[in-house]
Structure formats: C-alpha cells, structure tokens
Amino acid sequence: MKRIYLVVLILSVLATACKKGKVSPESAGPVTPVTPVIPVDAIPSLPAAAKDGVVFINNGASAIVTLYAPYKKSVALIGEFNDWQPTAMKNTADGNIWWVQIDNLNPSIAYAYQFLVDDNLKVADPYCEKILDQLNDSYIDQTTYPGLKAYPTGKTTGIVSVMQANQPTYTWKSTSGFTRPAKNNLVIYELLIRDFTVEHNYSSTLQKLDYLVGLGVNAIELMPVNEFEGNLSWGYNPSFYFAPDKYYGTKTALQNFIDECHGKGLAVILDMVLNHSFGQSPLVQLYFDQPSGKPLAISPWFNTNSNIHPYNVGYDFNHESAATKVFAKNVMKFWMQEYKIDGFRFDLSKGFTQKGSSDDASFSAYDASRVAIWKDYNNYIKSIDANNFYLILEHFADAAEEKVLADEGMMLWNGLNVNMNEATMGWSANSDFSWAFFTRHGFTRSENLINFIESHDEERTMYKNLNYGNATGSYSVKDLAVALKREEMAAAFLFAVPGPKMIWQFEELGYDVSINYNGRTGNKPIHWEYFQQTERKALYDAYAKFINMKKKNSIFNATDAIYNLTAGIKYIKLTEGTNTVVVIGNFDVSSKDTNVDFGASGIWYDASTGSQMTLNSTMYTKTLAAGEYHIYSRMPLNGG
Template sequence: MKRICLMVLILSVLATACKKNEAGNTPVVPVTPGNPGLPAGAKDGVVYLNGGTSALVTLYAPGKKTVSLIGEFNNWSASAAPMKNTPDGNIWWVQIDNLNPSTEYAYQFLVDDNLKVADPYSEKILDPDNDSYIDAQTYPSLKAYPAGKTTGIVSVMQGNPPLYTWKNAGFNRPAKNNLVIYELLVRDFTAEHNYASTLQKLDYLVSLGVNAIELMPVNEFEGNLSWGYNPSFYFAPDKYYGTKAALQNFIDECHGRGIAVILDIVLNHSFGQSPMVQLYFDKAAGKPSANSPWFNADATHPYNVGYDFNHERAETKTFVKNVVKFWMQQYRIDGFRFDLSKGFTQKKSTDDASFSAYDASRIAIWKEYNNYIKSIDNNNFYVILEHFADASEEKVLADEGMLLWNNLNYNMNEATMGWLGNSDFSWAFFAKHGFSQPENLLNFIESHDEERTMFKNISYGNASGNYNVKDLSTALKREEMAAAFLFAVPGPKMIWQFEELGYEVSIDVNGRTGNKPIRWEYLQQADRKALYSAYAKFISLKKRNSVFNSSNTQYNLAGAVKYIKLTEGSNTVVVVGNFDVVSQTANIDFGSSGNWYEVGGQVLNLNSSTYFKVLAPGEYHIYSKTALSN
C-alpha cells in the first residue's frame, strides 16, 4: 500500500511540472520524496548543461530550513524553484531548464523565506547602489539591475558567454631573483581607471624595465572607490575597472611584452556584502554567528578588519582553494600577493608581539595552501606573503619557496631625509633573516601602506647651509641614491606606482584609501624624468648582470657613508654613497687596486685596494671591477 501511495505522489508531482512547462514557465527538477543526494557534476555555484540551456545551481548552507532560487528565469518567484537539500543537510541544489544560453539572467537565493543573497561563486554581480557610476567606456553594455523585482546585490549567470581567445601562450616567468614588481592601483593610475587605459601605459612600464605588475585587489569589493581590501565576491572582477575579457586581455598583453601579472588577494577577511557573511550573521551582536562555516565570531588577532576567516575550518580551506584555482586557470595569472597572511591563524593574540610569534598552526595552513597552488602550477608561480612575523617562521615559509614582503620604508626614508640615527637598512639582506637564498626576500622602499618618501623628504628633510633635503631637486637626487642601493641588494624588488617619478602626495590626502591625484605631467619635468631614467638604469643593471644576485656580500649601512660590495668570481661591484647633509670621507676596502669602471662615469684608477674619497652630501657612485652590461 505504501508503494502505491508513493507512486501516486511521484506521478502527481511530474504532472504538475509538465503543466507548468506547457504554461510557458520554466520547470524545475521535480522534488522527489526523501532527501536526494547531489547530482553528478555539480559544484559550488553554477554548472551549465545541455549547451547552456540548463543550469545546475548549488549553495553550501548547512542548517538552513529552506532555500529557493529566484531570478529572471522564474519572475523572482519564491515557490517556482525550491532547492533540494543533500542528506547531510549541507548543500542545496536545483536544476533550471529552458534557458537561452546567450542571455544573462539575474538571480539570488532566498534563504529561510527572509534573506536574499547573491551567489558567493558569482563571476558577475549587479549592485543597485554603485553600478550607475560605472561608465560605458569602462564596461560597455552593462546589464541593468532588475529594479522593482528584488533588492540587494544579485548574481548573473549566462550559459554560453563570449570566451576570450588567448594569444600569448608559453609565457616564461622571470626568475625570482630578477623579479622587479610594479605595484599598481588601477583606480589611481589613469583617469579612465580601467584595464584598457592602463594598457596604453604599458610602453612606459616596459621602458622602466619592470617584469611584473602586481594589481591591487580587483575582485568585487564594497563600493567603487576602494583599494580593494574590503572584498565581498571573490570570483567576480570588479566592474569599475572593466569586464572579465578586458582583464584577461590585459594579462595576455602583459605576457606578450614579457611582464608577469600578480594579483593581490584578500583572504584574511571579508566584508558585509559577502553572501557568506550574510548567511550566518548575528545582527544583534553585529558579527558572524557562532555557527558560521567560514568566519570567526571574533577576530583572532588585533589587525583584523571586516570579518575574520577561520582558516582551520575545512569549509574555508575548500573555499580558498577554489578561489586560487579559479584565478590561476581562468585568468592565467603568474602569482598571488596574499594580504595580511599573518592573520591566517586561530591562535589568539592581543598585541603585535604575540601575533608575530612563531605559530606552527599558521605555518601548517600556509604549507597546505602553497602545496595546493604547486599542484596546479609548479612553473615558478609566485606566492608572496605580507607576513611580517618572527624571522624563524618566515624562514620556514621561505624554505618552502614562498616570497616574504620586506618593508624598508622607515630606515631608507630616514636615510633619504638625512637623519642618520635610524638609517641602517641592512635588514634588506636575506642572511639577516636566516634565509638560505636571496630570492625569497622581496624588498621595497614604498608600498600602498607607507607614506611617500618624497613627501617626508620635502616636509621633514634635514639641511646644512645651502644643502637642504626639502628642496625638490635635492630630494629627488637622494631618492636616486636610495634606489641605487635598493637594486644593489640581491633578490626580488617591488616599487609602488609613481615612486620612480618621485610622487610626493601624502598617503592621507583625500583620506588614506581615497583617490589620489594622477600626475603624468611629472614626465615633463626634467628632474623627475631623470629619476625615472635612473630607476630604469638600475633595473637594467640588476637584470643583465648576475653579480647583483651574488650571495657573497659585504656592507656597512649604519653611518653617513654607506656601501654595498658584491663579489661574483673575478668581478666585484661596489655601491657607495653619502647620506649625510654635509661632506663625508669614504674609506672603503675595494679588495683590489687598478682600474674600476664607474657606471655612467669615468674609469677610476686605484693605487691601492682602498677607496679614499671625500663625497659631497647626496653623492653616490657604482663601481665595477669588470665593465657591466647596461
């Protein structure tokens, strides 16, 4: 009798579905008795079937009572596409049919009849508050938000979207030791703030000599005017910078010019627009609820912003792996710079000392992620960490092949300003960190997080007599001297956009993360163009002469006269400079007498191995026992 009743129920449901189809509505997979498992081929987000005319849609949402798929394919009906729950109660799914594969459909999930969220795996979203400020030049034919049909951010699906045709296959990534990265914020690089306008400046970057561009976060973040460290959707490129195809083309064109592309990505935290945050959120407490599969209710460390991911949870690890795999395969990127990587910990800390201390669990998390990335692409793919943890922990990660950010801003800026007490920047050398080789220490003078060195030179520079660091020309020449030392240190380097032109607008203008003036007119100013040319020269020297990767180094960077000495075989290079604001005498053992070739200067003949010379303030030289290629 039970079997007969069951068959009657099944036939009744099938008949109802057929009637809906005859009425012109989109049918769904009939709801069968029991708790069906997940269909084969399903994955997080959307899988297209039958040439894009059907879509299998899933949502990971344990513990929810009901979930419905609502959208333009069913007139936003809460009852048209109820989703089925897998036996473990974790995943909700439904198949929708009769789609036009060329049409973009907006959709959301209706959860427990009271929460509308977009798909965490969306590759495109529509924002009712911010999309209207995106111009057609940046994003042509942007789909209109379904006003009056729903509220909140919606996802977009399309069964057969246009596919980008890649042109530059087989790109050979630069060796880590020769890596010169240009950190770039699309918003503040050109007035048009898009990938196409940035491409128009590619000749400028090629002439500078950089061989990698690090894009500050480009996945969807809250608002339009952002640095991108407030992420909400991890699979969708932010439309304020352009289309998916425009980003793919940007990466493709960079590869065609010998430039790797590295994505800055934020997986320490997420912000309130994230569906994953919204699905499990305690509104009364204003934080993720205790049953969130991904987020801590309270951050584990003192530097968190937004909502803190729990990287010891299997759900978070799965999500992170899906994110990195997607960008590696869909966009053919060459590396990641992981923001606030030190935050990937469940070890509670309340101050910087405890936060930075050796953390075995954090190391295990990073080893797992790094090994996963290697399993996808082990061809010199760059994994760069903004870690700033104890040197013993960083050494373990460096030994695994990861690159560690090394901030020289404070000490090198003290040197350029002419204040010598704290001007020792010998922390630039890998051996001081206990690393086995220089290629894992990524040095920089400036990044998006630091005050511009030129701003401090002009505002706070030292002076003596007629020599004044606050003078623009003087300050720029001191920046040139600092760059000569930076690129003499073995290992990869990074420069922050317009550093090479002496950009002096404070980080706090228009608010720390606010828009900054774009000063391409700097190129027309002789002193600034000279700094650009000097950077290009130092970068070329580094890339063309292996002595700059030598681990045989001597240096003294503590006093007024600083020097770096590099030896490789029969060749030795010495960089020497006076960072004081008064003349000082250099007394340095070069190691041998005879002719020394000065880069950009005359041949120096030493009667002995000692270099003894009075250097004017700001005067520097690069000498080589064997003439260098430039």
C-alpha cells in the first residue's frame, strides 16, 4: 500500500508541476519558464549515452531518441517499432529535453519515425540523416536512389524521419593522402548537381571529373545538397540539415563522390545555408503560430519576424540564441567529420545579425555583434579542423568589417560580374573591375578574397554579350565568335589578379542561357555539346591555360601590382624579383593606341601567342585591335 501511495503521490506532483512549469506553444508573447517543483529522485535524468537525435546502444538493439523542445506539455515517439502508437517520452529537469529508449530493434532494419508533440503536431527528427517525403519521393528514380524505403502511407502524415543502426557504410580510400590546395592557388568550380548532367546525381557528375581536372580547377563547390523543399531547387530553401537530399543520390554516393574528388586532387566545398530555414523544417514547425504565419516568440531558434534584413527568405535564424549556436555548430561538425569535406561557403553570411534594417546600406554597415558571431563560428571550425579548412563568406558588407573577418583567416566572395560584363560587352563607362585587388579592400593577404566573374546568382555574361553587346562597323560583340574571344580576354585578366578564383559551371564554355530562363531558380538546359564546338572548346582551353599558369607561377600571387582598368585599354602589371608580367587588352570595340611603361626593354615573352617581342625602350606603344590581348613576361612562364 505504501508503494502504491508513493507512486500516486509522485504522479500527482508531476501533473501539478507540468501544469505550473510548462508553457503553451500557442502563447506568442515573451515567456519566463517556471522551475518544475519535482522531487529530484523522481526526475528521469538523461542517459549518459544520449545525444541530439538518435544514438544506438546494445549493438543496435536499442536506441535512445531525444528532442530538444522546451515549453512543450508532452512529446511521444511514434513509428514502425510501435505500430505508430505513441510511446511517451520523458522530460529532463530543466524541461528542455525529451527522451526515450526504444528496445528490441533489429539493427539491420530502417525504421520510420516521428515525434508527436502536445498530442497534435507530428514532426520528423531535425537531426535525422534521412527523410521520407510522400509528395516528392515518387519523382526520385531507382538509378539515383536504389531501394528507397516506401513512405508509410496510411500510418501517418507529413515528413517522416528514418533511423537504422547498421546503415550502409562507406570505406574511405583517398582522403588520408589528400592535401588541400593553398588558399592563394585555389580555383573553385561552383556546381549545381541538378543542372550539370541530365541524370542529376553524384554518379553522373563523377563521370565528368576528368573534364574538370583537364580544366585545371582544384576545388568543387557544391550548391546545397542537404534536404530542401521539393526536388527542383537551388537548395537555398533548406529544411533538414543532416540529411543529404535524395534527389541527388544516397549518403554513400555523396561520400564516394567526395572521396573520388580527393583522389583526383579536388577539394570539395559545401554551400551551407544557416541564415534561414523553411516551413518543412521541424525546428520551424515546433514553435509556429499558424494565424500569424510566423514563428512564436518562444522559439529557441527563429526570429518572429523574418524581415530583419532586406534579403531574407524563409524564416530567419537568431544567431544570438544559444540554441541556434549549438545547432549550427552541430551541423558544421557533422559535415566536416561524416563527409570529410574541405570547406563551407556560407550563404548570406551578412544575415547573421539581430540588427534590423530595411535597406542594404544599413544592413551592410559595420556590425560588431555579427563580427563576434563569425569569430565564434570560425574558432569552432578551427577547433575541429585547423588544416587549411576553407571558411568562405557571401558577405558583401562594410569593408572594415570584411577586413576584420579576413584578418581572422576567413575568405570572402568578391563578385566582378557587373563591371567585367560591361567590359566584355564593350561599354567602357562602368567597366572598372579594380575592386578585384585585395589591397582595395584593405586586406593584408590576397588569399582572403575570392574573385569571380559569374556565380549561380548573376546573369550569364555571354547572354548579355550576345544580346546587349556594343558594335562598331563590322565588329560586333553580338557575334558569337567575337563574344567568346572577349570572354577569353576577361579570363586572362581574372587569373592575373592575385588570390583565389571561382568559376560558375559552363562559364568556361560560354554558356549563354539567361539566368531567368524557366524562372530564376528553374531547371536550365544542359549543353555538353558545347565542348565539341571549336570556338567554345577554344575558350575552355584558354581557361585551362590561364589556370595552369596561375598554379605554376608564383608571380600571379605577387603583392606588387600596378594596374589601370578604367578605360578601353586595360592592363595589370605584376612584379616578383627579376620577373614582370603585363596583361594588356583592348576592351573597346575599335582599335586603340597604347602607351604603357613596362619597366624594362629587351625581349618579352607572349604567353597568349607563344611568340616573343622586343622592346627598344621601357614603353610599350602599339595599336591594339578591338578584343586583342597579350600576356607578356620577362621570363617564360611555366604552363604558358
């Protein structure tokens, strides 16, 4: 009788404490949690083996499943292991973590499961490595994802998570012997799996690695590959951060892709989207106010208002929140360790702020809190992998702020699309791309500035050349052959600027389909036949030559640079020791006279033509035809 009375008493106390100490998710106002009045010996403590999400014990026969969900009244686990009947989860003393141990599992079986929260909300596990999507999985073919588990139709609704103790594992081969390229010699190829091959998967992309090796790039930057909403996406609408999107292939296929890249000397950089998430995310759903269509004020991760800055989409993470910091760091650590990647490119890194602003000028102003957030994340990444790991920011903020981040070793995007495209089109007025030089940013090292002409986010330069190019007489930039040669000239200048570079996929073939074709983020035509076309293949070969010269000649990372990029005649002069390189070109659409001090007379080698030139004085005076360029050097260039 005493035991029965004690049990009843404990249950009564627990019930009372739950009423007093838990806050309803429907309350959108600020909340001060009440400390539960529960005897310490009656509180189910979190097992030592537990971690966020699922951890298997007892050789996979048992699983401890946890969910961070403060202020909830109840959480239950439902899934194939209990025929979708709720198994109540226990709550820790602080009310933050819910957990339960599930026994009698078959380690070889993949179990579908969800959390049932407050008896009315079903969500998948935010830490799961695989999801099932009733709406979109049917469009994933067996070649891309063989043996995909069927959705448990009739048992539940919404996104379902999957756990398996003995899941397929990948045996790494090449990673241990791979050395990441030095930052200054980094040449990145940005790639969207969906639009790179017709099959849109890791296996088909692997078949094109020799094409990239031939081009000379030494890193691949994959646009987001973690689960995003739908299938046909750029990936900037993320929902699950630990699960690779099945539309591109399996987990082991992605690991194999990275391994094979390493085997061919290619680093792999992942595009990481931690500024925001979308409504499919369980983190969003757990604290969401349906009437207002906004996250609740008690959300541990998200701001109630997503328009804290002018470029936000989806629901805005609050990176001042401790819960967000923990989650973000867990995501980073997972991809670094589980997939052995070499770097992150952080999307919209300027958005990691709580300072509201409605215009870009205010948004871009120096923000000490944002700097502190990025220093913290950078130090965390270094604590996991200090071996030349690439942390790349899409920042575009105040130069003083970017300098602080660069001084910490972070790398920053620097887009040249507008000005360089004006130059290739033959319009001189806005064609100065001298912002490409790291000294213009106040940086002390060129390795911290990644220059590019195109990224996924800009209009394709060849499209604008062919549609809006300038013309004089019979010379017209709208002519395909002329436009391609001007792209070649622009590339010669790009790779002459010291520091790392990035190329957008098929830029090296003069891809000329507008970014707005089929909608900005819609599928784009895949033109591998361009590689067989003589004039386009010549552009590829020129890119390969410039990249090879950059990697083999240290002068292209020289800190001594003189340049004039304002008018039709543009030049860059680099000096290292006794060698000098001058890249000079006519971006006008008519012939122009030049008068440039080369600094030395005598023989100069022209890497663009393979010929030699003799200067009788230090001055280079010559009439350059429209679109004509040269790469002169005092000593022959390796790979030139």
